[in-house]
Structure formats: structure tokens, C-alpha cells
Amino acid sequence: MKVKGRGWKFGDDVDTDAIIPARYLNTSDPRQLAEHCMEGIDPGFAQRVRQGDIILAGKNFGCGSSREHAPIAIKAAGVCCVIAKGFARIFYRNAFNIGLPILESAEAVEGSQQGDELEVDLGKGEIHNLTRGEIFFSQPIPPFMQELIRDGGLIRHIAKRLKGTA
């Protein structure tokens, strides 16, 4: 499972209020949430981000509230993968549960700049920085988690299995 896109760089401790400010939580519509994605830290992000782009962030990405609206907003904005030095606990669970692939790799974050072209092989845990001609590594995403991502998250994954179409 491969994804490819431009990198967007953020620092440490990006919190869920930065990802999706609480004033927008009066809806759970992914399209509406996407319009305000990262508004607390980069107000123009939602307008400039393109389908397939990749977020590169520091440690403790997604700290703060348990709002699943945060990974939903990121995914609906078109971001195909978040690579960070580390993730906050609840965000980590939520991201996989809604089908947003995330990878931990401090070296990929350190070694990449805003706007770099990246190609990520989720199953191999390989991050190719095409702009710089470098390759970085992270823990691969195991096959069952890739399937969960492909199905669009845990709920659809379970529903599919219950229907016996898996």
C-alpha cells in the first residue's frame, strides 16, 4: 500500500485544538471539518493542501482532547498520511480507527522539508524523500491494519467482516 504527496511540516505537541478548533465541533460532517483543518496553527492550510499530501510533525502529535474530529478533519482535507516523531495516545487509536494511516519516524521528519515530494510504502515502513533522494524507515503497518485503513476504518472493517464479504 503506497501513498505519495507533498510534505507539510509542523513542530512538537500539535494539539487537537490546533488541528480542529472546538468551535467547529457542532458538526461531525467530514467536509465541514476539513474546511477548518489545522486552522489553529496554519489558517490557510485547508485551502492550500492537496489530495494526497502528507503531514510531517514533531513529538506528541494530536495531544489534548479525545475528539475523533481531529483525524477525520485531516483525512477529509485530503491528507493521506501523517508521519511524526511520536503521537499522543488517544489520537493514535483514533487515527487507525477512522482509517488515517500514521507512521512514527523521527529521521523522516528531521530529514524532510516543507514541500518535499514523499512516497510512502505503508506495508514496508519505507519513506522515500523524492526531492532529496533519501530513504527513511519506520515500523511497517501490519497487513490487518492496512486492510482496516483500506476499508475506511474500524467500523466499516467490522461491518464488512460481519457481512462475510471480507
Place this chain on the structure above:
Amino acid sequence: MGMTITEKILADHAGLKEVTPGQLIDAEVDVALGNDITAPLAIEAFKEMGGKRVFDRKKVILVPDHFTPNKDIQSAEQCRLMRKFAKEQQLSHYFEVGRMGIEHALLPEKGLVGPGDLIIGADSHTCTYGALGAFATGVGSTDLAAAMATGKVWLRVPETIKFIYYGRRQPWVGGKDLILYTIGDIGVDGALYKAMEFSGEAISALDMAGRFTVANMAIEAGAKNGIFPPDEVTLGYIQGRIKKDYKLYNSDADARYSEVREYDVSSIEPQVACPPSPANVKGVKELAGVEIDQVVIGSCTNGRVEDLRVAASIIRGKKIPPNVRLIVIPATQDIYLQALREGLLEVFVEAEAAVSTPTCGPCLGGHMGVLGKGEVAIATTNRNFVGRMGHPDSQVYLSNPAVAAASAIKGRITHPEEVAKE
């Protein structure tokens, strides 16, 4: 090999004799909680996965508290969806406006959570219930949906950091100061994925309100849960409230800890977390003089009657200066009524504060006190991230209720003793 209180509760709920950190378990849930922001997503997910009935109508609890009383039409629609689901599922514990409170003050008060419970909630401050000697952790809406359907949740057994607090607290120092000091020490990811176990003579001396405040902010250090071994104070609190079985757990003398940290509380003055991080903590004296526009006393962190009593003791007989807005929010209807009976609300209103019905409202910039551009607030809440209480160019300082009250009187960040001496 011994186990910690967290490990023992998790082992029992997974039907295992023992567990070790790192182990993945499938655990039974005693309470699954949602609010008006997280439950609508969970209800959609519950239906999408083919859920028909919740696993136990007494154990799924829904509290509309964040944007209630409904702040706009969209919020009203989210609450309507939740109300309909609660009715369809015949939930025993759905708390409508007028009966509700901020979830993490409400559930302990009503005796719906107790020692030894395993509680998950789609709200990060679910960790508050650890103050009762329970395992409680925040999850997302999808995890809540799965628990509503199955009564189970998968968990990774966390390592535990033990925090020991010695000595006697200075005047005007409460649970809020101990936890802010600790987060300032270890950072916003200092306990990432781990359990924070609070112990020592200064913890034994803390009342339940103070313990709820400490456990509440464990998430602000990245922790999975915060936990207090239950004692007489715990038992005194649950007596007359709890109507279900409970179990007292305690850590073994030879339990394993990833780390042990010790603090002498006698050297800790009232603490203030500066924007934009709960770990950006300083002693109140260092910040004396920072001018403020708004003060909020309330939230799941510090909206209990004990907090209101401390604030009222400082404000009594004084007036808030005209350039400052003080908003006081009792956390539950029972706290509101108690504060009314004790004359505390009269103290606030006479000082020209606004007193609100229970709501999370301003804490997350929802309603009832949203900040405008460039405005500065001091609040007894739990987060001060950029834009947390409103405009991205507003700022929030976090403190205990005494510091917040004293600051409201002076219009600048103030040590409580300065006002109390007057």
C-alpha cells in the same frame, strides 16, 4: 512479582490472574460514557456497525454538557440525536439540561463510578475518576461505539510512574497546584501512554475535590490514566452515593514502576500555567502584574463546591473592577444548589460576576465566555492551547480557584494572600 493498582484492575476486568506492561488485553467495561460532541459520532458508528441494542442500558451513560444549553442550531441537532438514541435504547442514565452537570463532576457525585471500576469515556478528561481508585481513560468515538455494542475494549497495559508527595501544603495551594507543578516538571508528554499513580502523605491529606482535580489533568501529561489508591477519604465520599458493588485495590509493595518521582510540596507556591501549554508552569509571584480581561471559575477540573467556597472566601464583600469579567460555573446542578444554599452565589453576584448554569462552555471556546482577539483570561480549567477559549490571538493562564478569584478582584494575576490580607 507484585502488581500496581492499575495492573490489578485491568487483570480482573480481563479475567486474568496477572498482567504485565505492554500486554494487550480485552477488558470488560463497567461504564461507557459519551457527551454531546463525541456521542453523535459514536451513535452513527454504532448503527453503521450494525448495532441494535447497547450491551447494558445501565452502563452506557450520555451527558450533553459541552455546548449545552444548546448554543446554536447545529448543537441542538447533535443533542437531539443523542436524546433520541437514549430514549430508543432506554438508557438509565441520560442527563437532560436542568438535571445535568459537567460529566466528570456528575458521575462521581451520582455514585455512577466507584473504586475498582473500569471506565472508558469519549472525552479525554475521563481520567478524572482515577481519583476514586478506578481505571478510567479517554477514547475516541469509534472505541466508544465498539464498547457500547460489546461491553468490551482492547487496551495495552500501561507502565506506571509513581509520584510521591511529601510535606504540608502552603496556604492557598490545592490539588491544582500539585498537578500543574508535576506537569511543569515532566512535560506534556512526560507520562505518554503511562499510568500516573499518586501517593504520599500530601496526597492522603487531599480531599476528594483536590484528588479529582489532580487525576483530571493526568491527560495533560499524556497519561493513559491517573490513579489514587483508595482510603478513608475515598470511602467517606462514596458513602451514601454509590448504589453498586465496588472493590478496593491497592498496589503491592513489590509492584514494578517505570519510574518513581518525589516532591516536597511544602516548597510549592500556587502555580500558574502560561499560554500556550499546561507544562509552561511558573509560581504565581513570577507572573504578578499580568493584566487580564476575563476570569473563569468552573470546569471538570475546578468547578466543585469546594472550589467555589475558596473563591467566595476571597471575593466576599468585594467588587470586580469594571474592566474585568468574572464567570462562575458550578459544575453540576447539585453543586449549584449547594452553592445557592450556602450563599456563595450571592457573593459572586454581589461582586458583579456572571453565574452560569453547568456547562463546559468557555473551557473549550464553545460558548458562555469566548475570548476575542488579544484578550487574556485566567481560568481554573485544564488547557491553554492556542485558541482554546476563543480567538487564536487570545491567551489563557491556568490556575487554582483562589488565584483566579484574587486575580478577578485585582484585574491582574495576583497571589491570593494579597487580597485575603485586605
